Amino acid sequence: MAQVKQAPGDVTVLVPTGMLGAGVQREHVRYGIAAGAQAIAADSGSTDSGPSYLARGVSKMNREAIKRDLDILLDEACRARIPVLIGTCGTAGTDSGVDWTRDIAVEVARELGITPKIACLYSEQTPGDLILKNRQGKVTPLSPVGPVTDEVLESCEHIVALMGPEPYIAALHAGADIILGGRTTDAAVLAAVPLLKGAGAGPAWHAAKVAECGGQCTVNPRLGGVLMRVGQDAFEIEPLDPANQCSPESVSAHMLYESTDPFRLTEPGGVLDVTKADYQWLNTRVTRVTGSRWESMPYTMKLEGARAGNFQTIMLIGIEDPEVLAHLNGFHNTLHRSLTDRITATFGAEASSCDLSLRFYGWNGTSGRAVPANTPAPRDVGVLLVVTAPTQDLANRMAKACNPYFFHMPLRPGIELPSYAFPFSPAEIPRGQVYEFLLNHVVHTRDAFELVRTQWTDLALSTREALENV
């Protein structure tokens, strides 16, 4: 096993997973600690999974998965006396997501019999504060959207500002053992400890960007996370699994991941520029990177906001009738027209506030695009009807009105009515609300702390107080 000895001055951070709750492996954490990890850092969220988590302020991950991963991380970190930093708690990084994660961490700590000092960093914003900032010209749009209005800010259920590393660094200075952050850029939570300990800003940010998704920058992403070792002018990325590799290609390719520009990445307080970065094998498992640059800029924090909108009810049928399958484009149009007429006839003016969508899975359901002529008929399609309406009740009633037509629509007039395959009863499924992302803006701040609040939970203190109160 090729393990790289830590050079003096290098700062080593263990990134056990790309997403807290995805399944941390204890042996990987032990490997990283044995290799000299000075902190464990991980991200716990993203906008990736859609607007509902931000609009509702609830986690995509289940509580048990978060608890299991925190149990391993807190246990191993406490033994090694190194801090744990978690960014974007609760998927969207709302205040409620931070509190939810803190409650789980406190429960884990009590079960482990440890008494860490926990810092919670909050970056949720009120519409009112941002309306003021906007009037001062301090909220600016990012392509492709335009300036934000008061109405849009007020319509958001939750708004979060993406933190940089500075609040994490301040909490570490103040003695935090565990830091649970609200919305934070993926790279910032990983860059915090190297920046605190004086690593070069270019390598620190670049290493953090590469490691943000854990094993995604390795040759075999299913084999767990990575170790980032950051120096003044270079950094190294090593996989936590002895059987895995971080190759120059797997590491450099990660700069491409989920970003629009593979060379320049804007972060709070600056831009990471990797145009001149050079990626080389250090040994058979580890890649070393030089040439990463950081350009300081005036401090900005990106904003994310989401609102709750209309409601949807869905119905699904399966079709294996070969004649229907041989004429799917025509059948789609006939069915859509028939259902639209049915809704108009049944609901009158109310129908105009609603939307009917048919998606033929197995044909063109994923894209909704026209299928080229002469495409062979499939063996089976699933037809999903999506009814969108201002209330759940109305969407349900409209789906019910569609039911007999959806179920029995003949391919052409004059034939016996077919019955397509409903998998469920009741056939209509209330799906809940449609949520929308609204903000693609940045707020210009005085510094990294202006929009951030820190709260402490000191379990040593609360244990002492509990004992004194006995």
Add this chain to the structure above:
Amino acid sequence: MSKVGEVCRHVRSKNAGPFWVTVDLFFRNEELFRRYRDAPALAPEVFARLYETDPKLVKRLPVDNLHMIKISFPRAKPQGWMGERDMHGGQLYARLLDVELG
């Protein structure tokens, strides 16, 4: 004539935040990459047609050492809108595979 799906060893797409999609085209080798690096078949207008995006905002960034081209463009509608069919944009690349590069 060669199609994207034939000259690339890997093509992928993903949201880059809720308002953008990014497509990565990894070519089979350096020669193919050089040949199609600036191919007009991957011009902004092609992306406007395939993805209902504004051609003026399409960004095309070749990465020479990886023999790949990254093309990013605004989503026709933000992620999660009422008619969403691909929440993560992970299947949007598929319609590119049959594009003739000439």
